Amino acid sequence: MHVAVLMGGWSAEREVSLTSGAGVADALERKGYRVTRIDMGRDVAARLAEAAPDVVFNALHGTPGEDGSVQGMMDLMGLKYTHSGMVTSVIAxxxxxxxxxxxxxxxxMPGGLIVKSETLYQRDPLERPYVLKPVNEGSSVGVAIVTSEGNYGNPIGRDVNGPWQEFDELLAEPFIxxxxxxxxxxxxxxxxxxxxxxxxxxxxxxxxxxxxxxxxxxxxxxxxxxxxxxxxxxxxxxxxxxxxxxxxxxxxxxxxxxxxxxxxxxxxxxxxxxxxxxxxxxxxxxxxxxxxxxxxxxxxxx
CATH class of the missing domain: 3.30.470.20 (ATP-grasp fold, B domain)
Incomplete structure (x- = not known):
């Protein structure tokens, strides 16, 4: 049985994905599978077609490996792959x-609202403490907890490092x-x-x-x-x-x-x-x- 392990990519979680993929590939080899390791680049479709595996172990984290993009590509290629399909991935x-x-x-689930990052420099979207996070990143990438002590300024300082400098929109949720x-x-x-x-x-x-x-x-x-x-x-x-x-x-x-x-x-x-x-x-x-x-x-x- 031939398994291609897809890992790496270019998301903020690249290094974690490489570690996951290496562990998975080693485990599959111990189980007797034939394994091809693929560090995903822009030529991923060509590399998968060349490898022609029986199944792909998707060890990618973040976009585009976890958001339905890679799943849709593999669906079109007729490849079997691990974990959730395209529609589930898009939603989750x-x-x-x-x-x-x-x-x-x-x-x-906590209530929440989408806010434009620019508005954070004028006012808080919720009563403090609240949480700001990107809508579609995993592994707590870009999460900030805004407290009543004003740890990012009050209002948030334009020159203070935080997800508001990386994302145009953020999800604001009450802190639990x-x-x-x-x-x-x-x-x-x-x-x-x-x-x-x-x-x-x-x-x-x-x-x-x-x-x-x-x-x-x-x-x-x-x-x-x-x-x-x-x-x-x-x-x-x-x-x-x-x-x-x-x-x-x-x-x-x-x-x-x-x-x-x-x-x-x-x-x-x-x-x-x-x-x-x-x-x-x-x-x-x-x-x-x-x-x-x-x-x-x-x-x-x-």
């Missing part, structure tokens, strides 16, 4: 479309106090709940991918009804959006409000597969080795 990468798809099914938790779904089964405790600040890109900056508690030490509710929401989100392979749903939980304090922040259709990644960690706790996890994702794609 967009935080506004995800809210529109999931909230009607009873999945709680409490705890950061995540749930992986594999083969239509929620694997468990992990709590993430950054040693400083919040669970941003550096905290996710730098060893030692975040403590993972797996399984999370939370009440059973909270755990059950989160796993239920994650599984429902996976099904409503039509996710395939593995997905990971990220939550905030205000532990002063019980089940009513649970909010789904986003769903990741191509979660990381690095040594620090959460899906392999939850799979291991569920008795599934890294190599078996990769193998199962490939077999579902076939």
């Amino acid at each position: 990468i967009d935080k506004v479309l995800t809210k529109q798809a999931l909230v009607p099914y009873g999945i709680p 106090r409490g705890r950061e938790l995540t749930v992986a779904v594999l083969d239509d089964r929620a694997l468990g709940v992990t709590e993430l405790q950054p040693k400083s600040g919040f669970y941003d890109y550096d905290a996710k991918y730098t060893d030692g900056l975040t403590t993972h508690i797996c399984p999370a030490q939370i009440p059973e009804d909270i755990s059950d509710a989160m796993m239920g929401y994650a599984l429902k989100a996976h099904r409503v959006l039509g996710c395939k392979g593995a997905s990971r749903s990220d939550f905030r939980w205000d532990d002063q409000k019980g089940v009513e304090g649970i909010f789904l922040l986003e769903i990741n259709t191509q979660p990381g597969m690095t040594p620090l990644s959460l899906v392999p960690e939850q799979a291991k706790h569920a008795g599934i080795s890294y190599d078996d996890l990769v193998d199962r994702i490939v077999r579902e794609a076939l």
Whole structure:
């Protein structure tokens, strides 16, 4: 069986994707697959056609590998590939479309509104504290928490570094106090709940991918009804959006409000597969080795 592992690309998450892809490729070789490693460039279609694999393991993160673009290309080429298809990917990468798809099914998500970055230099779109984030980036790329202490100025300073300098529009959401938790779904089964405790600040890109900056508690030490509710929401989100392979749903939980304090922040259709990644960690706790996890994702794609 010949598997092409697609990794790298040119998104802000390139380095993470390369690490995920290398781990996946090594695992597939240990499982006896023939593997072609492809660091995605603009010639990706030609390279995939030349490789002619039985299936593509999509280890890309961010755009265009996670937003439906690469999925649509592979659909047109008649290639089988891992993880979610084009329509699911288009919706899940967009935080506004995800809210529109999931909230009607009873999945709680924070309210929010799209703001022009220019307007932030005149006034706050919401009462502080609030969160600003790009509409279609993953891994907490470009996320800023604007607090009442005015950590970016009050109003936000035009010359202060932040996502307002990189993106014309941002999603503003109320800040939800409490705890950061995540749930992986594999083969239509929620694997468990992990709590993430950054040693400083919040669970941003550096905290996710730098060893030692975040403590993972797996399984999370939370009440059973909270755990059950989160796993239920994650599984429902996976099904409503039509996710395939593995997905990971990220939550905030205000532990002063019980089940009513649970909010789904986003769903990741191509979660990381690095040594620090959460899906392999939850799979291991569920008795599934890294190599078996990769193998199962490939077999579902076939």
